[in-house]
Amino acid sequence: MRELAGSVWLLIKRVMTGAVVGVTISDRFECVATMHGGSMEPTLHSGGNEPFGYLKADLLYLDKMSLRNYTFSRGDVVVFRSPLEPKMWLVKRLIALPSDWVTVPGTYEILQVPKGHCWVEGDNAEVSFDSKSFGPIPLALLKGRVTNVIWPPSRFGHVENRLPEGRVLSQNRGTSTYS
Amino acid sequence: MMVAAWRALLREAWERSVVFTQFICFLNVFSNHVAEVHQCLGPSMLPTFNVSGDILLLEHLSSKFEKVRPGDVVMARSPVNPNLVVCKRVLGLEGDRVTVLPTSSRGHVKQVVVPKGHVWLQGDNAYNSTDSRHYGPVPYALIQGKVFYRIWPPEGWGPVLNRQP
Numbered sequence: 001m002r003e004l005a006g007s008v009w010l011l012i013k014r015v016m017t018g019a020v021v022g023v024t025i026s027d028r029f030e031c032v033a034t035m036h037g038g039s040m041e042p043t044l045h046s047g048g049n050e051p052f053g054y055l056k057a058d059l060l061y062l063d064k065m066s067l068r069n070y071t072f073s074r075g076d077v078v079v080f081r082s083p084l085e086p087k088m089w090l091v092k093r094l095i096a097l098p099s100d101w102v103t104v105p106g107t108y109e110i111l112q113v114p115k116g117h118c119w120v121e122g123d124n125a126e127v128s129f130d131s132k133s134f135g136p137i138p139l140a141l142l143k144g145r146v147t148n149v150i151w152p153p154s155r156f157g158h159v160e161n162r163l164p165e166g167r168v169l170s171q172n173r174g175t176s177t178y179s
Numbered sequence: 180m181m182v183a184a185w186r187a188l189l190r191e192a193w194e195r196s197v198v199f200t201q202f203i204c205f206l207n208v209f210s211n212h213v214a215e216v217h218q219c220l221g222p223s224m225l226p227t228f229n230v231s232g233d234i235l236l237l238e239h240l241s242s243k244f245e246k247v248r249p250g251d252v253v254m255a256r257s258p259v260n261p262n263l264v265v266c267k268r269v270l271g272l273e274g275d276r277v278t279v280l281p282t283s284s285r286g287h288v289k290q291v292v293v294p295k296g297h298v299w300l301q302g303d304n305a306y307n308s309t310d311s312r313h314y315g316p317v318p319y320a321l322i323q324g325k326v327f328y329r330i331w332p333p334e335g336w337g338p339v340l341n342r343q344p
Contacts, residue, residue: 085296
């Protein structure tokens, strides 16, 4: 009986230590997340609304090293906390960085992304709830960059950095370039 | 002989580094998810906090479980500079109508309704604070934690109180 209690205690200690190390790694370095919703089709798939749909959803590999100094590039797929629902995490593509001018689709407007903010859009423009609806978001809401899809095996691979053409006018050190 | 002694030394060094790494990881998890020590600099929270920097205890549980209330002092990432953490008081949560003090003695008092998912932050030193009056309502998710205790300077040791505007 005492032996059983002793080995249960050892197991608990091992699990706790593993959990602490795991949380540290997932906060600072790399992390894994499941995809919900259709806003990033065809780049990322979610499982759909059936009961065990989440088993078929894409499993995403996130890189958190870029959070160090918030060094994200235009065209990265990023994960961030929703500005309207603090508990929700969204995944979209980062289109424009601070001081860029971005065209708002569906209108003839061009707006400048304010300091410290960024413009995010989903690849599936029709169903995507993104900066077109809630405007530019503070960079501080970003929580990681999606670098790979690691499940299901048929979709295993790198998530490309891709910027839609003709949407962003960026000014780098005094020179302006259309991308 | 020599080899055995080296082996024992290496083994002990390895075991100690494992324990050390586990301890560092524990500190990391604790300070990111439970409570941490942070310094608050600048004049924007006078007279509550000093200009030269008070050392404060910050707890992350209130913001995680959405228990932040108007009148609490919080630390949040600045919406205009993601590398900066600012220390301000929450004037209102989403849906609240807040009375906003002017930024200078010549301004007017305004009423603002805080949009969904955001909070309104204002420094206690209304005339010398860059806060929501300059950068607008701040998304709730930017709040890092609630300041609940001051531990430096020694004469300022004590709880940081919720103060309704």
